[in-house]
Amino acid sequence: MKTKIIIPIIFLLSSQAVSANAVDEMFSEYKQSGVTNISEKQGEALWTKSFKNKKTGQLRSCATCHTSNLKKTGKHAKTGKLIEPMALSINSKRYTKVKKIKKWFKRNCKWTFGRECSAQEQADMLAYLIK
Amino acid sequence: MKNITNFIIGTGIIGLILSASLVIADDDDDKYEKKKRGDSIYSQFFSKKLDVAPVKNGLYKEECGSCHFAYQPGLLPSRSWKKMMGDLENHFDENAELDTETQTALTKYLVENSADDANYKRSIKIMNSLRNNSTPLRITEVPYFIRKHDEIPRRLVQDNPELGSFSKCAACHVNAEKGSYEDDDVRIPGYGKWDDD
Secondary structure, three states: OHHHHHHHHHHHHHHHHHHHHHHHHHHHHHHHOOOOOOOHHHHHHHHHOOEEOOOOOOEEOHHHHHOOOOOOOEEOOOOOOEEOOOOOOOOOOOOOOHHHHHHHHHHHHHHHHOOOOOHHHHHHHHHHHHO | OHHHHHHHHHHHHHHHHHHHHHHHHOOOOOOOOOOOOOOOHHHHHHOOOOOOOOOOOHHHHHHOOOOOOOOOHHHOOHHHHHHHHOOHHHEOOEOOOOOHHHHHHHHHHHHHOOHHHOOOHHHHHHHHHOOOOOOOOOHHHOHHHHHHHOOOOHHHOOOOOOOOOOOOHHHHEOOHHHOOOOHHHEEEOOOEEOOOO
């Protein structure tokens, strides 16, 4: 009986520890790159801001695929594939791997803004996503 | 003696029935197809049951399948996969960049399991329909694919608000993830079962 309770607790603790590690690692990298102030608000502003794509002329923002509510399931603008919610508060699988965080920031900043995001921008957005 | 004659006649009849059913089973509309490689009714009968080999590579499912249907490598020739994997920054107007290590591993997987040498029904038909000098990047541009879908009216796919394009295999082929694309397993969103007859 006891083991039945203990196992999920261990699992919960370890998964939280992993997510904290990846996020901590990202923030320490941002700090090393010279970021001193990290702002959730700035992150939110950037997340919802629309940019005109040079090629297609369409307006793109993070919310195009992820919706403006981080707790909602998103949808890929082109393929229609469903995207799990971004909010760490309801999706504990998010932000558990440094490699994955970097990959998606790189790809999606390029798609949305037409360029890579700075360390400051990434730090702000990450703070907003994990709040 | 009579028993032996009966046996021979009986076996002959069974044989005839078997070969007739084999011909019926080969009902695909591929009469224009060149019989290049193992495309006889016998090889189809003895080849593996599935249409294409299902995806078993976890990295591929994760990296490619998070944005779109994880198309089986057996749906395109290796030359197509190599070309596609060499330009992931412009992946059908999307940025799908990967780190070098992942990119190399996925290219290897795609090439090794490409349609070229796959002993699966649809892979063979795809390869046989391609010209040697063509390197399609879209499965929907493969002649065999086009021929198999040419009877479906626009309103059911391109103009279907629930679909929009032929590239969402699993939206209609309910067993697509398992590598099965049989006609009986087609359910078009907002329309239902597709009857080929």
